Amino acid sequence: MAGTIVNKYGNIHINKEVIAKIASQAAVECYGLVGFSYKSKVDGLVELLKKENMSNGVKVEIENDNVYIELFVIIQYGTKISVVADNIINRVKYTIEKMTSLKVRKIDINVQGVRVNK
Template sequence: MSVQEEELGRIKVSPSVIASLAAEAVKECYGVVGMSRRNLLDELAGSLQRGARRGIDVTIGDQGVIVDVFVVVEYGIRITEVANSVMRRVYFTLTSKAGVPVAAVNVHVQELRVGDDAARKSS
């Protein structure tokens, strides 16, 4: 849990809230067509946990939160630009909406998805 001390008391932001905010930020990024899990075991365990947090892992560290984002990127779009966009948007969203310090945003591109247009061009 991310905790901030204020003059009137403490503000605690749970990892699930941080994950939900990060997931909403990722959905707005051009080139991201879906979220993914880290591996098959996470996929099976995650079937019990649905919703906005799929594909987001949050770790609370000494220097701030560390967010790992597992995404599916559209084929044909520059992966590094999509990943940088995800990093910037998640960082901005968490610092501006939740006020939590962000130590790192790690983007893991798990898959490329070929859309109908890309499939037709390669045929």
């Protein structure tokens, strides 16, 4: 299902994949985020996604033009996880609402691992 914006000129439909790309790009700008991993771990292994596949680490659900987002991230070792997660949530929420005019109701952060960023 896509997000829909209705105005006096017609309807605008925004695909979930577009919202996932916006969310991943906004999150990458936050300090302490190393990258994204796949939506589910297989046998406890976590794989860092390449830049072109970052949106695979973002799950987007849209219900009644309300957006629910789940991010699967890898955090930089030595940073405070709660602070990094709060920064990601605030940045992603602001960016999606500004770019799409859809209301973000919930953002969940799943920390899949930590990594030393060289």
